[in-house]
Amino acid sequence: MGLWFTEKQTENFGITAKVNRTYHTEQTDFQKLDMVETAEWGNMLLLDDMVMTTEKDEFVYHEMVAHVPLFTHPNPKHVLVVGGGDGGVIREVLKHKSVEKAVLVEIDGKVIEYSKKYLPSIAGELDNPRVEVRVADGFMHIAESEKAYDVIMVDSTEPVGPAVNLFTRGFYSGIAKALKDDGIFVAQTDNPWFKSDLIRQVYKDVAEIFPVTKLYTANIPTYPSGLWTFTLGSKIHDPLKVKEERFFELDTKYYTSSLHFASFVLPKFVEDLTKK
Amino acid sequence: MGLWFTEKQTENFGITAKVNRTYHTEQTDFQKLDMVETAEWGNMLLLDDMVMTTEKDEFVYHEMVAHVPLFTHPNPKHVLVVGGGDGGVIREVLKHKSVEKAVLVEIDGKVIEYSKKYLPSIAGELDNPRVEVRVADGFMHIAESEKAYDVIMVDSTEPVGPAVNLFTRGFYSGIAKALKDDGIFVAQTDNPWFKSDLIRQVYKDVAEIFPVTKLYTANIPTYPSGLWTFTLGSKIHDPLKVKEERFFELDTKYYTSSLHFASFVLPKFVEDLTKK
Amino acid sequence: MGLWFTEKQTENFGITAKVNRTYHTEQTDFQKLDMVETAEWGNMLLLDDMVMTTEKDEFVYHEMVAHVPLFTHPNPKHVLVVGGGDGGVIREVLKHKSVEKAVLVEIDGKVIEYSKKYLPSIAGELDNPRVEVRVADGFMHIAESEKAYDVIMVDSTEPVGPAVNLFTRGFYSGIAKALKDDGIFVAQTDNPWFKSDLIRQVYKDVAEIFPVTKLYTANIPTYPSGLWTFTLGSKIHDPLKVKEERFFELDTKYYTSSLHFASFVLPKFVEDLTKK
Amino acid sequence: MGLWFTEKQTENFGITAKVNRTYHTEQTDFQKLDMVETAEWGNMLLLDDMVMTTEKDEFVYHEMVAHVPLFTHPNPKHVLVVGGGDGGVIREVLKHKSVEKAVLVEIDGKVIEYSKKYLPSIAGELDNPRVEVRVADGFMHIAESEKAYDVIMVDSTEPVGPAVNLFTRGFYSGIAKALKDDGIFVAQTDNPWFKSDLIRQVYKDVAEIFPVTKLYTANIPTYPSGLWTFTLGSKIHDPLKVKEERFFELDTKYYTSSLHFASFVLPKFVEDLTKK
Incomplete structure (x- = not known):
C-alpha cells in the first residue's frame, strides 16, 4: 500500500490517491495547507484535507x-x-x-x-x-x-x-x-x-x-x-x-x-x- | 472507521465507500460477485471488486x-x-x-x-x-x-x-x-x-x-x-x-x-x- | 482492494483487515454489533467498530x-x-x-x-x-x-x-x-x-x-x-x-x-x- | 482522513498510521526509503513500505x-x-x-x-x-x-x-x-x-x-x-x-x-x- 491521501467527500464516500511525497505542510492563519506529489494526478494542493487542484485535471x-x-x-x-x-x-x-x-x-x-x-x-x-x-x-x-x-x-x-x-x-x-x-x-x-x-x-x-x-x-x-x-x-x-x-x-x-x-x-x- | 469498500480505479487512485453489510458474496463461474449495502449509494453490485451499479446513481x-x-x-x-x-x-x-x-x-x-x-x-x-x-x-x-x-x-x-x-x-x-x-x-x-x-x-x-x-x-x-x-x-x-x-x-x-x-x-x- | 475493516485504535493509528462478508450487523440496545468473516483472522466479533475477538487469536x-x-x-x-x-x-x-x-x-x-x-x-x-x-x-x-x-x-x-x-x-x-x-x-x-x-x-x-x-x-x-x-x-x-x-x-x-x-x-x- | 501510511503486513491484514509529512523519499540502490513524520509514532523509517523503526517504540x-x-x-x-x-x-x-x-x-x-x-x-x-x-x-x-x-x-x-x-x-x-x-x-x-x-x-x-x-x-x-x-x-x-x-x-x-x-x-x- 504505502502512503495514500483519502478525502471523505461525504461522511460515507470519498476518493483515495497514492502520494509519493509531501512537499510542504502547514497550518496557515486560515487553513491546513498541504502540497503533495501524487502518482496519478501530479502535484496536488490540499486545503483542510480537501483537494483544491491538481496538475492533471x-x-x-x-x-x-x-x-x-x-x-x-x-x-x-x-x-x-x-x-x-x-x-x-x-x-x-x-x-x-x-x-x-x-x-x-x-x-x-x-x-x-x-x-x-x-x-x-x-x-x-x-x-x-x-x-x-x-x-x-x-x-x-x-x-x-x-x-x-x-x-x-x-x-x-x-x-x-x-x-x-x-x-x-x-x-x-x-x-x-x-x-x-x-x-x-x-x-x-x-x-x-x-x-x-x-x-x-x-x-x-x-x-x-x-x-x-x-x-x-x-x-x-x-x-x-x-x-x-x-x-x-x-x-x-x-x-x-x-x-x-x-x-x-x-x-x-x-x-x-x-x-x-x-x-x-x-x-x-x-x-x-x-x-x- | 468500520467497514469500507475501496476500488482502485487505477493503480494509484480510487474511491472508497462505507459499507453497512454484505448481502451476498460469491465466486461465480465468471467473476467475484458481491452485493453490499452502502451508506452513501444504497445497495451496490460489485463484480471483481469493481462497482457495477448502485441504487442511487x-x-x-x-x-x-x-x-x-x-x-x-x-x-x-x-x-x-x-x-x-x-x-x-x-x-x-x-x-x-x-x-x-x-x-x-x-x-x-x-x-x-x-x-x-x-x-x-x-x-x-x-x-x-x-x-x-x-x-x-x-x-x-x-x-x-x-x-x-x-x-x-x-x-x-x-x-x-x-x-x-x-x-x-x-x-x-x-x-x-x-x-x-x-x-x-x-x-x-x-x-x-x-x-x-x-x-x-x-x-x-x-x-x-x-x-x-x-x-x-x-x-x-x-x-x-x-x-x-x-x-x-x-x-x-x-x-x-x-x-x-x-x-x-x-x-x-x-x-x-x-x-x-x-x-x-x-x-x-x-x-x-x-x-x- | 475490496472490503476492509479498519479500527482506529487511537486517533492516529489503527489496524485494517480484509473482510470476506458480514454475517450480521445490528444496533443492539447497548452497542453496534457486527459479526464478520475476515480473511486473516477467521470470524470476528466487532462491538462499536472495535475488535472484540477473532477465531484465530x-x-x-x-x-x-x-x-x-x-x-x-x-x-x-x-x-x-x-x-x-x-x-x-x-x-x-x-x-x-x-x-x-x-x-x-x-x-x-x-x-x-x-x-x-x-x-x-x-x-x-x-x-x-x-x-x-x-x-x-x-x-x-x-x-x-x-x-x-x-x-x-x-x-x-x-x-x-x-x-x-x-x-x-x-x-x-x-x-x-x-x-x-x-x-x-x-x-x-x-x-x-x-x-x-x-x-x-x-x-x-x-x-x-x-x-x-x-x-x-x-x-x-x-x-x-x-x-x-x-x-x-x-x-x-x-x-x-x-x-x-x-x-x-x-x-x-x-x-x-x-x-x-x-x-x-x-x-x-x-x-x-x-x-x- | 488526510494522509495515512498503510503497511499490509500480510495479504489480508495491516496497520495504518496518520502521516503528517514525508521528509525524504528515495529509491536507493537497494530499496525504497521513506522517512516520514507520523502523528502517533514520531518519525518513522520505511523500507520498501515496511516499518523499520519509529521514534516512539x-x-x-x-x-x-x-x-x-x-x-x-x-x-x-x-x-x-x-x-x-x-x-x-x-x-x-x-x-x-x-x-x-x-x-x-x-x-x-x-x-x-x-x-x-x-x-x-x-x-x-x-x-x-x-x-x-x-x-x-x-x-x-x-x-x-x-x-x-x-x-x-x-x-x-x-x-x-x-x-x-x-x-x-x-x-x-x-x-x-x-x-x-x-x-x-x-x-x-x-x-x-x-x-x-x-x-x-x-x-x-x-x-x-x-x-x-x-x-x-x-x-x-x-x-x-x-x-x-x-x-x-x-x-x-x-x-x-x-x-x-x-x-x-x-x-x-x-x-x-x-x-x-x-x-x-x-x-x-x-x-x-x-x-x-
Whole structure:
C-alpha cells in the first residue's frame, strides 16, 4: 500500500490517491495547507484535507470558470478573481487580450506562495504585469468596490472555513454592486449529488439579484461526484446568446465554443434544482 | 472507521465507500460477485471488486445507454442488451412502447439472480413479458444473429474477465451483421481520463464499420473519473439529426431531449480521441 | 482492494483487515454489533467498530484471563465472569474440574446469541450444565453478591459505552465484597502504549483494596499495540507463589505454567505504571 | 482522513498510521526509503513500505537485540552489527563499557545518512569513536571474518530484497566462523503469527550449528502481530544461566534483568516452533 491521501467527500464516500511525497505542510492563519506529489494526478494542493487542484485535471475547472463568462461578456477589461490563489483562473483570464487588468484577491498568501513554488504550470502568470495580486479578504474587497469590474469570478473553497461568507445572499448583492452595469459573475457551486440544497439555495439567491441566472457544469474527476456546477449571474448578457463571431481560437483542453453552450444543458435532476 | 469498500480505479487512485453489510458474496463461474449495502449509494453490485451499479446513481448509466439510441432510431421494435444482467437497461428500454421484444443475453446468471433479489428497483422489469432473458455468451449470440435487431446495447464490464471479447473489432463486425439495415448499437466505452487509448481504439474500430460513429458522455459518480463515454455506431440514423417530434415525454432523472444532443458535445481532450 | 475493516485504535493509528462478508450487523440496545468473516483472522466479533475477538487469536485472551487466577486460587468452585458474552472465558474456566458453577453475566444478550451462531468454537460451552448465563448488568450483579465467588473475571469492552462503570474504584470495592475471603479477581486493563493512564489508575485503585495486586501481560495481535494487560487483585493468594504441584496438564495454545510466572515480568515502562 | 501510511503486513491484514509529512523519499540502490513524520509514532523509517523503526517504540527492538546477548557474554569486547543502519542497536551496544569496538556493516548508506538526519535520538552514537561504520554487504563481511567477534547481531529487514541471504543456513555457518570460540549471535526472526515456518526453519538451522540455541520475544507494536522473535545462537554461554552479579544498572525502557529471563519463556504455540 504505502502512503495514500483519502478525502471523505461525504461522511460515507470519498476518493483515495497514492502520494509519493509531501512537499510542504502547514497550518496557515486560515487553513491546513498541504502540497503533495501524487502518482496519478501530479502535484496536488490540499486545503483542510480537501483537494483544491491538481496538475492533471486543473484545466477543466480553470477553463470553465474563466472562459464561459469572459466570452459571454462582449468586451471584458476589468476582471476580479476572488480566491483562486493557485493562479489557474488568472492564467486563463489572461488568454483574453481584451482584459487590461485582472485583480486576484486571495485571503491566504500561503496558497499563492506555495502554488508558485510547486504548481508553476498553474501559477505561472501571477507575476504578469496585467495582474494585480492582493492578499486580502475577498468579501471586504467586494464590499469596497463599486461598478469596478466587468467580470467577477469566485474561485473559493467549500462553504466552510474562510469561504463561508462567500455563499451568502449578502455577498451576491455586494458582487452586483461591484460589477459594472453589464457585469457578469460566476461562482463555483459544488456538486449536485451531495450538495443539492446548496445549489438550489445559491441559484435562488442569485436569481433574485441577477436578471440572467444560469447553471452550468463540468467534469472534474478529483472533485466530489466528478460533476461540478458553476452558477453564473449576469446583469444583461446571456451566455446562451453569444454570437459565433465573438469566439476566437483559444489554447484549451476542455473548453470549446460548442461546449460553452452544451455545458448549460443540465441533467434533469440538476435542472430541477434551478426550478421554483 | 468500520467497514469500507475501496476500488482502485487505477493503480494509484480510487474511491472508497462505507459499507453497512454484505448481502451476498460469491465466486461465480465468471467473476467475484458481491452485493453490499452502502451508506452513501444504497445497495451496490460489485463484480471483481469493481462497482457495477448502485441504487442511487444507476439511473444515469441506464437512461443514457438506452434512450440515446432508442430515440435515434425512428421505430425500434427489436432490441438486444448484451450483458446488463442487473436489468437497468431493460427497464429503460421498456419505456419505449414501440419495442415489442427486448432480449437480454447475460453470461452470468448469478448477476440476474442477485439483482432481482437485492436491486428490485433496477431489475424489476426482467420478468416483463416483452423481455426475453437468456443466460448465455453475448459474443456467441451476436455471432449467431443476422439482421435481427433494430438496436443493440452492449452493457458490459471492463475489458477484462468475461467481457474481454466485447471490445474487439470482430465483435463490432458481428454486431453490424446482427443489426437490421438501419440498426444502431451503443457500447459503454469507459472513461477518457484513464482509458483514452481504449476509447480511441474502439472509436476507430467502430468507425471503420459504421457510417455514423459518435461518442457521447454522461456523469456517473461511482465510475472512474465520473465521466463515462458511450460509443454509438449507426448504419443510417444520426443521433444529432433526431427531429423534435420524435421525442416523447419520459419519466427520467438524467436524460432529456436537450441532453440527448448536448451529451455529444465533447470536452476538447475527449473530442481529440475521435480524430484521426 | 475490496472490503476492509479498519479500527482506529487511537486517533492516529489503527489496524485494517480484509473482510470476506458480514454475517450480521445490528444496533443492539447497548452497542453496534457486527459479526464478520475476515480473511486473516477467521470470524470476528466487532462491538462499536472495535475488535472484540477473532477465531484465530482468541485463545490468548481467554486462556490468560481464566487460567492465571484459577491456578492462583487453590480450589476455585464458584466463578463469575462479568461480560464475556462470546463464551471464551467460560470455555477455559470449565477446563478446571474444581469449578462447580460458572456464572456469566453479560449485559447484551445479542452478543451471546450471535457468538453461539457464528463463533461456535468459542461459545460452545455456554450451554454446559455447570454454566449459568444471565443477561443482566454485571455492575448490579456484583452489587447484589456477597462472599459468593472464589474468582471473578471482568471481561469487558473498553471503558466507554456499557462498560464505563466497570473501570471505577466503586466497582472494585463491590468485587471485593462479592468475593469470598480468599477470593481473586482479574480484569482486562487495556494496553500500556496508548492507555498508560488507565492502567496506572486501575492499578492504584485495585491496590488500595486488595492486599495482593499484580499486573500481567499477553500478546493479542488484534488488540491495540499487541500487548494487553490484566490487573489481578487477590485477598490472600499470590499468583507468583503458586506451587508447582498445583498445576495440571491443560489443553492450551498460549498459557503454560512457566508463562504463568513470566507473564508477570513486565517491560520496564510497564512496570513503572505500577509504581506510585 | 488526510494522509495515512498503510503497511499490509500480510495479504489480508495491516496497520495504518496518520502521516503528517514525508521528509525524504528515495529509491536507493537497494530499496525504497521513506522517512516520514507520523502523528502517533514520531518519525518513522520505511523500507520498501515496511516499518523499520519509529521514534516512539524503537527502544524495544534495539534494547532486546543488544542487551540479551551482551549480558549473556561474560565480557564482550568486539561486536558486529549486520544491518541496523538506523544506529539503534549500536546506541545500546555502547552502553556496555566492555565493548571496545562495535562494527556496523550496513549495505545501504542512505539508511545511515537519513537516520542521522531525521532520527538523531536513534542514530546519535554512529559517530562515536568506539564505532566503525562500513557501508558494505554484511554477508560478505561475515564471510571474510574469522574468530573476530564476541557478539554478532543481525538487525536485518524481512527476508526479501537485500536481506534475503541473511536467513540462510550458509549465513549462520559463516557467523559461527566469524565468532570467537565463545561467541554469541542473535538475529531478528519475525513473528510467530504470520511467519511460523520461517521461525521454525531458522531455529532448526541455527540449532544444527550452535550448541545453545534459544528463542526469545518482545512486544513491538508497529511490527506484525506486535510479538517479535529473536533467535540466539551461542557456542558456550547460556542466556538462562547468566549470574545475577553479571548485570549492572542500565538506562533502559524495556529491558530489565528479570525480563532477560522471562523473554525466553514462550507462549505454547511459539514454544512448539522450537521442537523437533
